[in-house]
Amino acid sequence: xxxxxxxxxxxxxxxxxxxxxxxxxxxxxxxxxxxxxxxxxxxxxxxxxxxxxxxxxxxxxxxxxxxxxxxxxxxxxxxxxxxxxxxxxxxxxxxxxxxxxxxxxxxxxxxxxxxxxxxxxxxxxxxxxxxxxxxxxxxxxxxxxxxxxxxxxxxxxxxxxxxxxxxxxxxxxxxxxxxxxxxxxxxxxxxxxxxxxxxxxxxxxxxxxxxxxxxxxxxxxxxxxxxxxxxxxxxxxxxxxxxxxxxxxxxxxxxxxxxxxxxxxxxxxxxxxxxxxxxxxxxxxxxxxxxxxxxxxxxxxxxxxxxxxxxxxxxxxxxxxxxxxxxxxxxxxxxxxxxxxxxxxxxxxxxxxxxxxxxxxxxxxxxxxxxxxxxxxxxxxxxxxxxxxxxxxxxxxxxxxxxxxxxxxxxxxxxxxxxxxxxxxxxxxxxxxxxxxxxxxxxxxxxxxxxxxxxxxxxxxxxxxxxxxxxxxxxxxxxxxxxxxxxxxxxxxxxxxxxxxxxxxxxxxxxxxxxxxxxxxxxxxxxxxxxxxxxxxxxxxxxxxxxxxxxxxxxxxxxxxxxxxxxxxxxxxxxxxxxxxxxxxxxxxxxxxxxxxxxxxxxxxxxxxxxxxx
Amino acid sequence: xxxxxxxxxxxxxxxxxxxxxxxxxxxxxxxxxxxxxxxxxxxxxxxxxxxxxxxxxxxxxxxxxxxxxxxxxxxxxxxxxxxxxxxxxxxxxxxxxxxxxxxxxxxxxxxxxxxxxxxxxxxxxxxxxxxxxxxxxxxxxxxxxxxxxxxxxxxxxxxxxxxxxxxxxxxxxxxxxxxxxxxxxxxxxxxxxxxxxxxxxxxxxxxxxxxxxxxxxxxxxxxxxxxxxxxxxxxxxxxxxxxxxxxxxxxxxxxxxxxxxxxxxxxxxxxxxxxxxxxxxxxxxxxxxxxxxxxxxxxxxxxxxxxxxxxxxxxxxxxxxxxxxxxxxxxxxxxxxxxxxxx
Numbered sequence: 001x002x003x004x005x006x007x008x009x010x011x012x013x014x015x016x017x018x019x020x021x022x023x024x025x026x027x028x029x030x031x032x033x034x035x036x037x038x039x040x041x042x043x044x045x046x047x048x049x050x051x052x053x054x055x056x057x058x059x060x061x062x063x064x065x066x067x068x069x070x071x072x073x074x075x076x077x078x079x080x081x082x083x084x085x086x087x088x089x090x091x092x093x094x095x096x097x098x099x100x101x102x103x104x105x106x107x108x109x110x111x112x113x114x115x116x117x118x119x120x121x122x123x124x125x126x127x128x129x130x131x132x133x134x135x136x137x138x139x140x141x142x143x144x145x146x147x148x149x150x151x152x153x154x155x156x157x158x159x160x161x162x163x164x165x166x167x168x169x170x171x172x173x174x175x176x177x178x179x180x181x182x183x184x185x186x187x188x189x190x191x192x193x194x195x196x197x198x199x200x201x202x203x204x205x206x207x208x209x210x211x212x213x214x215x216x217x218x219x220x221x222x223x224x225x226x227x228x229x230x231x232x233x234x235x236x237x238x239x240x241x242x243x244x245x246x247x248x249x250x251x252x253x254x255x256x257x258x259x260x261x262x263x264x265x266x267x268x269x270x271x272x273x274x275x276x277x278x279x280x281x282x283x284x285x286x287x288x289x290x291x292x293x294x295x296x297x298x299x300x301x302x303x304x305x306x307x308x309x310x311x312x313x314x315x316x317x318x319x320x321x322x323x324x325x326x327x328x329x330x331x332x333x334x335x336x337x338x339x340x341x342x343x344x345x346x347x348x349x350x351x352x353x354x355x356x357x358x359x360x361x362x363x364x365x366x367x368x369x370x371x372x373x374x375x376x377x378x379x380x381x382x383x384x385x386x387x388x389x390x391x392x393x394x395x396x397x398x399x400x401x402x403x404x405x406x407x408x409x410x411x412x413x414x415x416x417x418x419x420x421x422x423x424x425x426x427x428x429x430x431x432x433x434x435x436x437x438x439x440x441x442x443x444x445x446x447x448x449x450x451x452x453x454x455x456x457x458x459x460x461x462x463x464x465x466x467x468x469x470x471x472x473x474x475x476x477x478x479x480x481x482x483x484x485x486x487x488x489x490x491x492x493x494x495x496x497x498x499x500x501x502x503x504x505x506x507x508x509x510x511x512x513x514x515x516x517x518x519x520x521x522x523x524x525x526x527x528x529x530x531x532x533x534x535x536x537x538x539x540x541x542x543x544x545x546x547x548x549x550x551x552x553x554x555x556x557x558x559x560x561x562x563x564x565x566x567x568x569x570x571x572x573x574x575x576x577x578x579x580x581x582x583x584x585x586x587x588x589x590x591x592x593x594x595x596x597x598x599x600x601x602x603x604x605x606x607x608x609x610x611x612x613x614x
Numbered sequence: 615x616x617x618x619x620x621x622x623x624x625x626x627x628x629x630x631x632x633x634x635x636x637x638x639x640x641x642x643x644x645x646x647x648x649x650x651x652x653x654x655x656x657x658x659x660x661x662x663x664x665x666x667x668x669x670x671x672x673x674x675x676x677x678x679x680x681x682x683x684x685x686x687x688x689x690x691x692x693x694x695x696x697x698x699x700x701x702x703x704x705x706x707x708x709x710x711x712x713x714x715x716x717x718x719x720x721x722x723x724x725x726x727x728x729x730x731x732x733x734x735x736x737x738x739x740x741x742x743x744x745x746x747x748x749x750x751x752x753x754x755x756x757x758x759x760x761x762x763x764x765x766x767x768x769x770x771x772x773x774x775x776x777x778x779x780x781x782x783x784x785x786x787x788x789x790x791x792x793x794x795x796x797x798x799x800x801x802x803x804x805x806x807x808x809x810x811x812x813x814x815x816x817x818x819x820x821x822x823x824x825x826x827x828x829x830x831x832x833x834x835x836x837x838x839x840x841x842x843x844x845x846x847x848x849x850x851x852x853x854x855x856x857x858x859x860x861x862x863x864x865x866x867x868x869x870x871x872x873x874x875x876x877x878x879x880x881x882x883x884x885x886x887x888x889x890x891x892x893x894x895x896x897x898x899x900x901x902x903x904x905x906x907x908x909x910x911x912x913x914x915x916x917x918x919x920x921x922x923x924x925x926x927x928x929x930x931x932x933x934x935x936x937x938x939x940x941x942x943x944x945x946x947x948x949x950x951x952x953x954x955x956x957x
Contacts, residue, residue: 037954183952228956237953251944261702281932282939283947286701288928291727295694298687298724302667302698305685306706310698328688417956418948456665456683456699456706464627464678466668466686476629477678 008225011041011070013078014173016166017095018087020054020063023166027085028065029413030184031173036238036415037183039228040069043525045077045599046411050268050351057111057119062094071227076525077412079601083176085169087111087143089127090120096131104137104220106172108165110144139219143168143210150209154202164206171210177224181207234417241409242272244383244416245313245339250283251384252337252391253309256427261308263288263299265318268351269407270341273313293321297338301325304334305465307431307455309391313339316358317348319402320365326400327366330491332465333443333451335394335401335429339387342406344597353597354408356521357572362402363550363579369488371495373397374549376404376521381416383409386547388424389502395429397498398450404549406571408599409522429453435460442475448501449494496551505553509535509542515612516563518589520546520576523600527569530605539613546576552583560587565612567592569605616658620651624661627681638793638819639672642740643679645791645799646709652800653807659707666709667696669716672747673740673819676711690721693728696735697924704925707807710737714755715745718774722754729783731924732811738803739776739816744825762824777901780814781894781916787813788901789914792833793820798845798912805914811923818910832905844909846900848889848917851881854909861885862909869899871908889917 016028025046032044045066054061068078080100086092088111099105107127117125124130128138147165154161167188174181185204192200214220239247253260262285264274278287286308290296297312304310314322319340329336342358344350362374373393377386383405390403432440432452442463443451454461463475471478472486507516508528519527524545531543544559546552560566568577569592577589592608594600625647633639653659664682668674669692677684683706687695692712700708717725717739728735744762745751751764755776759768780788787809789802799817806813818829827834832842837856844854844862852862853874861884863870872879891897897916903909941947 033952037952039954039956231956233956235949235953235955237948237951247944247947250947254944259702261698263698280947281935282941283944284932284936286928286932288697288701290694291723294691295697295724295727298691298694299698299701301687302685302695302700303702304698305695306665306699306702308702310702324688325691328691332685418953421943421945421948455703457663457703459660459662462662462681462683464680464684464686466677466684467670467688468686 005222006225007222008227011068011072011074012083012177012224012226013066013068013081014083014085015064015066015081015095015098016085016169017062017064017091018166019056020049020051020061021056022063022087023163024063024065024087027166027170028067030170030187031179032067032069032413033238034174034179034183035067035069036236038179039231040226041072041074041229041231042067042069042238042414043074043077044068044413045408048352057088057090057116059090059094059120062091064095069226070229072229073231074414075529076599076602079603083173085173087165087169088120089116089122092127093120093122093131099136102135102137104139105133106169107138107140108143109140110142112140137221141172141213141219146209146213147206150205151202154198154205156198156202160199161202164202167203167206168210171207172214175211175214175223176220177226181211231415232417236415236417238413239381239384239416240272240411240413241377241380241383241405242270242341242411243276244381245377245387245403245405245410246273246276246280248384248387249277249311249337249391250280250285251421251424252388252395252427254283254421255424256309256391256395256429258307258309258429260285261300261303261310262286262313263290263296263303263310264313265290265293265296267293267315267318269343269410270313270315270339272410273339273341293318294325297322297325300336301329301332301334304329304336305332305456307453309335309395311337311339313341315341315343316345316361319358319361323366326372327368327370328467329400330366330370330372331467333398335398335453337387337390337394337401337403339403339405341410342404344595350597352407354406354522354599355572355595355597356406356523356570357575357595358404359549359572359575359579362404369492371492371550373399373401373495373498373551374404375401376547376549377409378521378524378545378547380409380412380414392425392427393498393501395427396450396501397448397494398430398453399495404521406522431455432461433458441473443470443472449490449497499551499554502548502553504555505544505546505559507542507544507559510540511542511559512562513540513542514564515541515609516560516566517541517543517609518546518566518568518580519543519570520549523569523571526600526602526605530602530609533602533606534609541609541613557584560584565590567608567612569600571595571600616655618651618654618660620654620661622647622651625650625681627679629678631679632675633672634823636822637672638742638817638821639676639740641793641796642738642799642817642819643676645796646738646803648796649800649803652804656804657707657807663706664709665699665706666711667692667699668711669721670747671713671716673711673713674716690716690719691724692716693721693724693735693737697728697731697733700733700735700925701928704734704929708735710735711740712737713740714743714753714776718754718776718779726779726783729780729785729812729814732786732920732922733924734810734926735812736806737812737814739814740819741776741816742819742821742825743773743828744821746821746824750824775902776814776816777915778898781898781901784894785814785916786811786918786920788816788897788916789813790816790818790912792818792829792839792912795912802914805917809917811920832910842905842909843912846887846889846911846913846915848887848914850887852885852887869903869908889914892918
């Protein structure tokens with residue numbers, strides 16, 4: 001029998017896939033968290049259907065979780081996988097196109113039945129021929145029956161037993177990649193022990209059985225070692241984009257010394273932000289699960305008026321519903337953060353898939369001349385920083401800020417060197433404590449053009465604000481034509497002035513060259529790797545990636561003018577490119593766009609860049 | 615009881631009141647400004663804690679005429695904005711000025727959910743059965759068959775009775791007054807202010823331009839009101855009529871109007887109003903009474919204390935979790951759960 005050899009790898013991409021009820025998200029999360037704890041760089045990509053329990057055994061119902069881990073800081077979850085775990089033929093079929101040449105495929109042998117093959121749309125019973133898997137390392141252990149065998153003493157019913165097969169598969173992967181089981185065991189205990197000790201025990205048994213099976217059998221040609229990443233010294237944790245967003249908002253509230261209020265309505269893929277903030281009563285956070293999206297933002301506006309740092313979280317359809325109220329926040333000049341975790345649109349679109357197609361809605365989707373600040377986060381951990389920034393800008397400049405995240409970075413996770421709050425600046429909102437001589441006038445502005453924020457309850461500051469146009473000086477209702485023009489100008493100038501208060505735009509790579517790749521938000525990991533790969537080949541390519549969208553940072557013109565060609569890459573049909581054409585008309589922009597509900601792949605980006613360099 | 619010695623003038627802003635001459639809103643503004651000094655004392659609320667929130671419509675201009683904190687929001691959203699204000703700062707006395715279009719049509723969802731949550735808001739619902747600010751279209755309280763600009767052949771949709779809606783949503787406080795009855799309005803407003811949880815005071819208000827005399831059949835003048843309305847007061851007999859000769863009795867699962875001393879009915883048969891009864895059946899029946907079969911019920915119809923008041927419960931939960939948690943600041947939070955060191 002062949003000896004199993006140990007191979008050292010720089011990085012590995014592993015994809016867990018199965019029916020949407022097979023527990024693939026949990027399996028993937030446990031694998032990535034364990035890898036993170038071992039010091040690997042990780043980047044993850046959960047890719048699941050909109051249905052909670054989609055039709056079993058069908059290609060449309062396949063749920064996947066991809067983990068990219070390695071000995072350096074992983075920028076993205078990888079295009080193609082080295083190992084595919086497929087719990088049934090449909091999962092294999094759905095992910096066939098994502099296999100690297102020679103990849104290992106682990107398929108549950110018990111699932112290869114006529115019925116499953118038919119449901120997955122196979123024409124024959126010969127999977128290998130039909131999917132052209134000759135050159136791949138296909139392993140077909142009977143995962144379901146071995147799980148059943150391992151758990152036969154537990155006394156659990158068949159349904160509960162079969163549910164543990166994902167842990168068996170995880171055990172195999174733990175052995176292959178030399179991962180310890182402790183973290184997964186602790187997690188299982190924390191999740192099940194109190195509620196159902198038998199289930200906790202069963203999951204642990206299945207995990208162990210999978211590990212032992214892989215170790216004892218000689219079906220696997222190789223095991224792999226992936227050394228820890230050389231990361232900056234510090235304390236690390238694994239974090240997802242949505243949790244980082246929630247925590248960044250908590251951080252902004254702490255630095256402003258104000259309570260955090262969140263009024264939201266559950267919506268995929270943003271719901272975790274509300275869920276996380278609902279847990280954060282320990283930090284004084286108040287959450288209202290509103291009756292609808294409109295009430296979400298309106299309760300937040302009320303809370304902002306009353307002196308809380310107020311936020312509302314949503315996704316594209318919800319942002320549409322919030323448009324009118326967002327205009328009210330602009331008119332009343334109150335601080336407010338609206339988090340939009342973008343998904344595929346229009347309408348209900350692709351609720352669980354990623355896209356960047358809400359940019360123009362964020363910039364322009366309101367009646368009247370209605371400018372709001374827009375910022376975008378670039379990675380899961382980056383959501384912390386930009387949630388904080390959104391809060392800082394909102395409160396110091398007295399304006400609503402839209403924070404754009406997306407399904408990809410919101411659900412994805414990565415290791416994060418935990419910052420200390422002393423590294424973050426204090427936030428100084430223009431809070432008015434006492435009435436100046438002559439009385440408080442709500443629309444008197446400071447040097448940032450921000451008006452004073454006077455909380456109800458403070459003596460002598462009684463005042464009225466609202467959605468009707470206000471006199472620029474006295475703050476009472478005004479229909480005067482010249483005053484309206486003045487207020488339109490002031491609201492625009494106030495947002496434009498934020499540019500003085502954010503970092504100058506920077507470029508990744510050389511400051512001049514043949515091709516400048518321009519991106520924004522959640523595509524940074526893919527763009528940076530593709531650009532980096534080309535630079536290693538000696539190509540004169542650089543990346544200019546934007547987080548501050550409105551206003552644009554200073555220094556953009558200088559950067560753009562030093563490149564022969566500019567290509568704007570985004571997961572929409574060219575919304576940022578159109579915005580740049582309006583903001584910086586002197587340049588010619590080429591575009592690379594995709595609307596498939598999926599992140600870019602490195603391969604397709606590089607192909608595009610090569611074609612532009614020819 | 616506190617003694618702030620406020621006068622109505624302390625609550626009048628310097629803005630010129632711009633409702634149409636003869637509009638019922640003037641009388642309601644007057645009632646509110648007269649009620650607030652008493653409310654301030656009865657609920658120990660200093661001037662700086664009164665916050666008025668409104669939506670859109672004639673009634674929603676109200677907040678500009680009050681010298682209090684005020685927020686004029688967008689159409690239908692007053693109850694949602696007010697919920698945010700109250701949850702953010704439960705110390706504030708939050709009042710909502712809204713109309714039949716604002717709270718029963720475009721904002722119907724927020725209205726019933728604020729009631730369901732029992733947020734401690736005091737809602738003044740101006741009901742003139744018409745859209746005034748858009749110049750005369752029917753509203754969700756317009757009578758069936760009502761001819762308006764958008765129903766030139768009469769409406770074919772039945773109206774809401776706000777009282778039934780509030781009580782049906784398990785509202786804990788509902789009162790009704792007529793714009794011209796300033797003293798009764800004041801009485802209802804004071805009771806609403808004292809009530810913990812959401813209070814709704816429906817003001818039957820006359821729109822002199824687009825729906826003049828819509829309530830006149832039962833509320834036209836004092837004599838008509840005596841015959842066709844009944845003012846309910848907790849613990850008192852349900853009597854009405856010029857000489858209090860008529861009363862309400864409960865028979866065969868229905869309310870019935872009787873004349874005391876006739877057909878064998880005595881004063882003992884007449885119902886005594888119990889506003890504090892938890893069961894909603896009778897309150898709902900009283901709120902539903904319609905002209906001409908019944909007198910229209912005025913006064914505090916329902917005033918039930920419920921232990922769960924939303925804003926207070928949110929606050930209490932925050933305090934409890936805070937006290938029990940090991941996470942006291944963001945630095946603690948960031949280091950909670952699984953972490954690892956890189957040397």
